[in-house]
Amino acid sequence: MGQTLIEKIIARASGKKAVSKGEIVFVSPHRILSHDNSAAIIEIFKKIGAKKVWDPERIFIALDHAVPPPDERKALNHKIIRNFVKEQGIKHFYDCGVGICHQVLPEYGHVVPGVVILGSDSHTTTHGALGAAGIPIGRTETASVWAIGKTWLKVPETIKIVLQGTLKEGVYAKDAILYVIGQVGADGANYKAMEFYGNIVEKMSISERMTICNLSAEMGAKAGMVPFDEVTKERLKRRVEGPYESLYADSDAAYEKVLEYDLSDLEPQVACPHKVDNVHRVKDLKKIKIDVAFLGTCTNGRLDDLKIASEIVEGKKIAPGVRLLVYPASRMVLIAALKMGYIEKLVEAGAEVAVPSCGPCLGAYGGILAPGEKCISSANRNFKGRMGCKEETGIFLASPVTVAASAIAGYITAEV
Amino acid sequence: MKFEGRVWIFKDDDINTDLIYPGKYIYEPLKEEEQARHAMEDYDFDFSDQARKHDIIITGKNFGCGSSREQAVTCLKYAGVDAIVAKSFARLFYRNAINSAVAVIECPEAVDEAFKLEAKQGSRLSDLKMKIDLSNGKISLALKEYLLKEYSFPSWDEQAMLIFKAGGLVEYTKQRL
Numbered sequence: 001m002g003q004t005l006i007e008k009i010i011a012r013a014s015g016k017k018a019v020s021k022g023e024i025v026f027v028s029p030h031r032i033l034s035h036d037n038s039a040a041i042i043e044i045f046k047k048i049g050a051k052k053v054w055d056p057e058r059i060f061i062a063l064d065h066a067v068p069p070p071d072e073r074k075a076l077n078h079k080i081i082r083n084f085v086k087e088q089g090i091k092h093f094y095d096c097g098v099g100i101c102h103q104v105l106p107e108y109g110h111v112v113p114g115v116v117i118l119g120s121d122s123h124t125t126t127h128g129a130l131g132a133a134g135i136p137i138g139r140t141e142t143a144s145v146w147a148i149g150k151t152w153l154k155v156p157e158t159i160k161i162v163l164q165g166t167l168k169e170g171v172y173a174k175d176a177i178l179y180v181i182g183q184v185g186a187d188g189a190n191y192k193a194m195e196f197y198g199n200i201v202e203k204m205s206i207s208e209r210m211t212i213c214n215l216s217a218e219m220g221a222k223a224g225m226v227p228f229d230e231v232t233k234e235r236l237k238r239r240v241e242g243p244y245e246s247l248y249a250d251s252d253a254a255y256e257k258v259l260e261y262d263l264s265d266l267e268p269q270v271a272c273p274h275k276v277d278n279v280h281r282v283k284d285l286k287k288i289k290i291d292v293a294f295l296g297t298c299t300n301g302r303l304d305d306l307k308i309a310s311e312i313v314e315g316k317k318i319a320p321g322v323r324l325l326v327y328p329a330s331r332m333v334l335i336a337a338l339k340m341g342y343i344e345k346l347v348e349a350g351a352e353v354a355v356p357s358c359g360p361c362l363g364a365y366g367g368i369l370a371p372g373e374k375c376i377s378s379a380n381r382n383f384k385g386r387m388g389c390k391e392e393t394g395i396f397l398a399s400p401v402t403v404a405a406s407a408i409a410g411y412i413t414a415e416v
Numbered sequence: 417m418k419f420e421g422r423v424w425i426f427k428d429d430d431i432n433t434d435l436i437y438p439g440k441y442i443y444e445p446l447k448e449e450e451q452a453r454h455a456m457e458d459y460d461f462d463f464s465d466q467a468r469k470h471d472i473i474i475t476g477k478n479f480g481c482g483s484s485r486e487q488a489v490t491c492l493k494y495a496g497v498d499a500i501v502a503k504s505f506a507r508l509f510y511r512n513a514i515n516s517a518v519a520v521i522e523c524p525e526a527v528d529e530a531f532k533l534e535a536k537q538g539s540r541l542s543d544l545k546m547k548i549d550l551s552n553g554k555i556s557l558a559l560k561e562y563l564l565k566e567y568s569f570p571s572w573d574e575q576a577m578l579i580f581k582a583g584g585l586v587e588y589t590k591q592r593l
Contacts, residue, residue, distance in 0.1 A: 024573055024574070024575050036443055037442075037443070039443075039445070040445065043445070044586060047586055048586050048589045048590055048593070049590055049593060050589075050593060065443065066443055073443070073444055073445070074443050077443060077445075120484060121484055122482065122483050122484040122508060136484050136508055137484065137508070137511065138484050138485075138486045138508060138511060138512040138515060139484075139486045140486060140512070140515045140516065140584070140585045140586060141511065141512075141515055141585060143586075143589075144515075144585050144586075144588075144589040147589055147593060148589060148592055148593065152575045154573060186430050186478055186481055187430070187477060187478035187481065187504065187506065190478065190504065190506060190507055191507050220478065220481060220506055220507060222507055275430055362439040362442070362483075363434070363438065363439040363440055364439055364440050364442070364443060381432075381434070381482060381483075383432045383434040383435065383482060384434070384435060384458060385434055385435070385438055385439075385458040386434050386439065388438075388439070388440055390458045
């Protein structure tokens with residue numbers, strides 16, 4: 001019996017010839033990622049009694065979750081992290097303003113195909129876009145890996161998702177993956193890996209693949225991956241650290257299940273409050289008035305997202321009373337968007353453009369909702385209270401197109 | 417490895433980490449009792465006032481889905497919760513719980529029975545009592561002093577048990593420095 005992609009990646013990361021589902025192995029990650037939560041991880045690291053990190057070259061930290069810090073405590077977190085980075089000689093540290101960890105890690109070439117990336121963030125699955133296994137863990141586990149360089153993993157089963165057909169004009173990767181989430185459910189891939197195939201996926205850019213791998217976390221997946229191909233190869237020519245060897249699933253690999261969807265007739269999708277699998281067609285919604293339109297995050301804050309949104313708002317003004325918040329995913333994205341004129345178009349239309357960071361996605365700063373407000377968002381979670389206030393608020397998740405179109409209309413729409 | 421306590425019923429599926437411990441607190445280094453005060457804040461505001469040592473939570477499927485935030489586990493622990501029995505747990509929550517030495521038990525049959533006895537959706541402190549024995553994988557559900565039913569649950573992975581028995585991942589790692 002052949003092996004799935006995650007089986008091959010975990011086998012390599014654990015120094016074994018082959019592994020099979022259910023087996024428990026110890027892996028050492030190619031990179032271990034954390035962000036502002038590194039301050040808490042440092043405290044646990046000290047509680048463990050560790051003195052030196054196991055490998056300062058494999059630890060990656062980007063400050064992104066509270067940037068610039070909105071209060072003294074969060075500023076102090078950053079200071080604690082900077083001091084630790086210096087003291088331990090941690091090589092891959094990206095300070096405030098460089099961008100969101102999941103955007104910066106691949107941008108600076110730290111993700112290569114066929115490796116295990118561990119991350120103290122649930123959206124570490126994003127790195128499957130480059131054929132790696134991005135596996136989320138918690139803070140204590142990250143501190144433990146910093147100290148001893150390895151952790152245990154149970155080899156998961158894999159769900160193979162095949163997206164066939166051709167997406168209609170105005171329908172994007174975000175719509176495709178929201179549709180899949182609606183079908184699979186919020187726990188449909190719990191403990192499992194997902195591999196994405198099909199001609200729709202093959203045509204997707206790395207940015208779009210990042211969107212679908214990012215959102216595999218919302219089905220509970222341990223990792224979501226698009227196998228290495230020509231698109232990956234081209235992207236890695238731009239920037240990659242060192243040589244790499246890609247891995248593929250065997251053609252006779254055993255999958256837990258194979259789900260095939262023809263998305264040729266797919267319409268723009270929206271995940272309605274308060275669950276990510278509460279997915280509907282945008283056109284089936286009643287006229288829902290919005291207060292905030294949020295464009296950004298590790299899910300959809302990249303150059304192609306800003307481009308399409310800027311084209312929609314060009315020469316128009318956002319509806320009275322609506323705030324359009326734009327958080328580019330990284331400094332590189334921001335610079336490119338400035339050069340291309342996307343930012344100017346967005347600002348002209350009335351957008352508030354912020355420093356590259358997570359922004360209001362996690363509800364700690366930078367665009368908290370007031371009681372009763374509704375938000376159309378390009379982010380990844382619509383849980384009750386997620387954007388800082390639970391009193392009669394509602395978050396609707398959709399593509400950057402729907403976010404931009406809704407900001408102009410004042411209600412949720414994908415019509416441009 | 418035995419637990420016995422009062423039972424909280426959270427009769428819902430997909431209770432996520434934002435409901436358990438809101439995002440606005442995750443970058444505040446709060447003390448144990450402060451974390452406990454925010455436990456379940458956006459799901460059941462009164463929970464933290466009434467929770468006591470050795471309480472047990474019974475809930476639906478995919479408990480703890482969402483973020484990697486570990487406080488979703490530790491706020492419950494500091495509020496007094498020793499064990500959570502669910503139809504299923506989200507992977508990250510499950511791992512974080514083992515790492516913090518909070519017992520997480522998947523036993524849909526016991527949850528179904530408890531849900532049958534508690535008709536209303538949502539959260540409340542029930543009259544049920546629960547006993548859990550990790551060493552033989554048995555759960556018993558009692559009403560007042562009357563034993564209602566016994567259930568078995570599958571044993572944990574050996575590695576999870578090793579970490580749990582060490583008292584959590586901090587202690588486990590200390591022994592391996």
